[in-house]
Amino acid sequence: MNKPKIVVLGAGYAGMMTTKRLTQKLKPEEADIVLVNKHNYHYQTTWLHEVAAGTIDQNRSRIMISDVINRKRVNLVQDTVVEIKKGDKRVVLENGEIEYDYLVIGLGFEKATFGIPGMEENAFSIQSVDKSRIIREHMEYQFARYNNENADKDHLLTFIVGGGGFTGIEFIGELAERLPELCKRFDIDKNKVRIINIEAAPTILPGFNKELIDYAVHSLESRGVEFKVGTMIKECKEDGVIVGEGEEIKAGTIVWTGGVQANSIIGKSGFELTKGKVNVDSDLRAPGYHDVFILGDCAWVMDEESGRPYPPTAQIAMQEADTCANNITALLRGSKLERFRFDNKGTVASLGGKHAMGTVFDGKKLFGVSAKAMKNVIDNRYLFLLGGPKLVLRKGKFRPF
Amino acid sequence: MNKPKIVVLGAGYAGMMTTKRLTQKLKPEEADIVLVNKHNYHYQTTWLHEVAAGTIDQNRSRIMISDVINRKRVNLVQDTVVEIKKGDKRVVLENGEIEYDYLVIGLGFEKATFGIPGMEENAFSIQSVDKSRIIREHMEYQFARYNNENADKDHLLTFIVGGGGFTGIEFIGELAERLPELCKRFDIDKNKVRIINIEAAPTILPGFNKELIDYAVHSLESRGVEFKVGTMIKECKEDGVIVGEGEEIKAGTIVWTGGVQANSIIGKSGFELTKGKVNVDSDLRAPGYHDVFILGDCAWVMDEESGRPYPPTAQIAMQEADTCANNITALLRGSKLERFRFDNKGTVASLGGKHAMGTVFDGKKLFGVSAKAMKNVIDNRYLFLLGGPKLVLRKGKFRPF
Structure with a gap:
């Protein structure tokens, strides 16, 4: 039968x-x-922005499927x-x-690039382990190039992130932490780095509470991030984007998180x-x-x-x-x-390092280190559901906060 | 006065x-x-091939000048x-x-590129900290690209090293150690990688004793390195070289150590x-x-x-x-x-990992782990002369052998 x-x-x-x-x-x-x-592995999509920025190792973000699924019950087909x-x-x-x-x-x-010319070919996306780690390697390569170029090189250190939704903002938070570290590594003045977020809507994180959005903007701006909200990307080129009425912004790395x-x-x-x-x-x-x-x-x-x-x-x-x-x-x-x-158990957005904000359970707002702690709890809870305490210990997040 | x-x-x-x-x-x-x-740092030129391959961190290869030179006696001008x-x-x-x-x-x-067309623009060289670490980043970027490309991608994993002298061979030895590690990191079959050394002279390491050369060739070939000796590079392109009678070899990374x-x-x-x-x-x-x-x-x-x-x-x-x-x-x-x-206190060439060969003091030949041990002694001796035992402890090489 x-x-x-x-x-x-x-x-x-x-x-x-x-x-x-x-x-x-x-x-x-x-x-x-x-x-x-x-692949023979599962990856945590919600951690990929950290892989892309290089703040966690790619292997932290992935789990061998056979480690958490009972192979006697499930036929795994790769x-x-x-x-x-x-x-x-x-x-x-x-x-x-x-x-x-x-x-x-x-x-x-x-x-989804909504037909923006050049976006498909020229922008990276945070979408899989392969597509995320190439962002990290590309970015590190731009930093390594910098001191080997003579002129017209400052744009190598400019990052454009298209889209100010959850992924875009979490990624920018990681960049704000990682780039000063890369500057030190490659002997580069950290004031040369630009991180620019471009969002077509009038605000980043549409749908979030205004107080939380203001907190995120302030936190990221204080770490040097520039926001261009209410701004459409008209075209994406290999070395920059065209916005608004034809203004060109040159960049070494362009990442699209807009759709x-x-x-x-x-x-x-x-x-x-x-x-x-x-x-x-x-x-x-x-x-x-x-x-x-x-x-x-x-x-x-x-x-x-x-x-x-x-x-x-x-x-x-x-x-x-x-x-x-x-x-x-x-x-x-x-x-x-x-x-x-x-x-709805709430949503917490990491803003890089010890920074985070969001709402939990009953709509209570959280900021800073307590939000960050909650973010780690959320991340670890999934690991627990999937693979029990052993998986939490192996792949969980226990950063000091 | x-x-x-x-x-x-x-x-x-x-x-x-x-x-x-x-x-x-x-x-x-x-x-x-x-x-x-x-720069405000001194670097160990003889370790740069390791920085280029990524087998040591760049900071291992450099020393702050002010740490080893008496600043009361010497005016340092950067x-x-x-x-x-x-x-x-x-x-x-x-x-x-x-x-x-x-x-x-x-x-x-x-x-020195001897007028080989395209060599100046398209080949990297192992020449300074800046010029060496870009090789590492370039190479890692090619590996990250691999799984994001659909076709015509195997050449991304091909390395051409022009010149089979001391630096070229030591660099190839490090590549032979590093690349299997990168394959694992980027989920790539290590049989896809090619390391090709091209040397115009009839043998690599001209001037070395034949027995030592044979040892080096055997050691590197057993780790997958291909040698093309007696072969001139006619032209260096962005994605490969032309050798001999017009044969094209495509490559993701080309490094020139030939002069x-x-x-x-x-x-x-x-x-x-x-x-x-x-x-x-x-x-x-x-x-x-x-x-x-x-x-x-x-x-x-x-x-x-x-x-x-x-x-x-x-x-x-x-x-x-x-x-x-x-x-x-x-x-x-x-x-x-x-x-x-x-x-002449002798010369020892590292061939990557635990492999090395050379002559010491009285012309005695050394192979394998004893040569590697001697190589580390030589490297540490320089640090001792420059900065005493403290510098040896901080920057010295104590790899197990």
Whole structure:
């Protein structure tokens, strides 16, 4: 007798936690579980800005999947997804294909550049271990070049970060910590360094409380960061950007954090996209497909209170994983599916070093070292859910604060 | 009453040891001593291939001048030499000028590319801290790029080292150790890496004993290095070289170690050059100038036994410094100058990791770990001469072997 086969695509926050929960909820005889991922490791997307800035080693941000997933229960397939043939209930991989009874799509995001000329080719993005560590190496290379050039070289030390959302601001905070260190290493006057954040909206961190935004701006400006809000990037060139009415700002490194969209496999596979992602039903299934769940950065989940989709975060992806695992279990057992409800535990943005700010639980605002401490608690909590205390000890954050 | 003024240009092996010896030999009332250097640090040129490969930190290779030179006795001027006006007995600096009664020129070498098209612009050289650390950063950047490229990317992992002399071979030895480590760091199959040494002469390390050369070739080949001896580089391009009858070898990093010449300031200042350097008299003075000494990589010193100049090494530069300091003392005191005699203590080439080979003292050949141990003894001896046991403890090499 064939057991139903659950296939999870992508070992990000959503895919990992769904897989983990399924092994906890289901008995071995109830279903086969397959996890497909490009690499043999999972990475913490929310730590990648630190990898990109070089403030943590890349290996801190990644975890071998086989270390945290029970391999007796889960078949790990290391391959790259090419297309989902939902009519045939199968997934085409680069090196084969795989059939499913239930599919969980957690394939994450891609850079969305909104058609800004040159942005795709010339800007880096904080998107995977590979794409993040190249930012670090590129930046260090610009510093190493500096004292070997004779003239027209100050722009090598200029960093432009396009987008003042969560990732952009957290990345800038890390840069503000790292660059003085690099200046010392490469015998460069630290006043030569410029970090410029360009945001089209009238404020950075849209959606955050004004008091928190002011704190972040002040904290970063006091460490030399320049903000250009309400400013559109018109074009991205190899060595700079054009903003506003044609003003050119030269830079050695340009990073785009201004927009994300679902992995392009989703659109290619025929799912209907709204603003680059799939509007999923309240039970997290793709509309019209009773056997396909879409989670994390590939999906918009409607907040019925506000009438707008929830902003996509690691926190929500992990909660979606719980609902998804419950609903697959319900489908297998013929019971009723649950609606996803987001339990907001707050959001803390790191601003580099000992600096952070955010809200927790009941909406209480936190600043500075207490926010930073909470940020570490949040980071460690995920590790605990995923791999228990052993993983916290191995990969957790215990910086003094 | 004006004291005579001794000006030493360059804080390399020759300049540092001359200055040190002068402070030991002369009484404060006998002369003023000025040391002019571009940076406030001295660097160990013979360790730069390790900085370039990334096997030691750059700061291991440099020493603050003020830590080892008695500042009460020596006036340290941090500036860049522009020209020597020997007729007027003065030196033009970027930010001023300085007069001298006795001049010691120890301004080191520059890359000599023998007119090979593109070599000047496209190849790195192991020549200073700045020029060495950029090699490391460039190489790490190529590795970081690799997994972000789709096709035509294998050449990013190819290293071409032009020149199979001492520096080229020692550098290749370090690369052979470092690259497998970088492969691990960047998730790259180490069989994709190529290290190619190209040497125009029929053998690498010309001048060395055949048994030692064979040992070096075998040791490096067993770690994957490819040798192309008897092969001329016809042209150096941004992404490769043309050799022989037009064969193109693509590479991500090209380093030229095939030739050196005296700092170009020497020629610009009107000293007569032979094969890029000054043939100095046996008392190390520039022919025709009783008050100018030229040492180290700016000079050829004739070996009267062989009738050919001594090969320039750190060892000979330090011995020249002794003779130079003695001869300046003799000039001040009106006594007889001495002729330089080279006391060959042997030469050991490091081949990376625990590998090394060379000859010591009485011509005895050394291989492997015992050669490596001797190499460390040699490196530490210089530190001892310069800064005593404290400097050996701080900067010395005590790798396990």
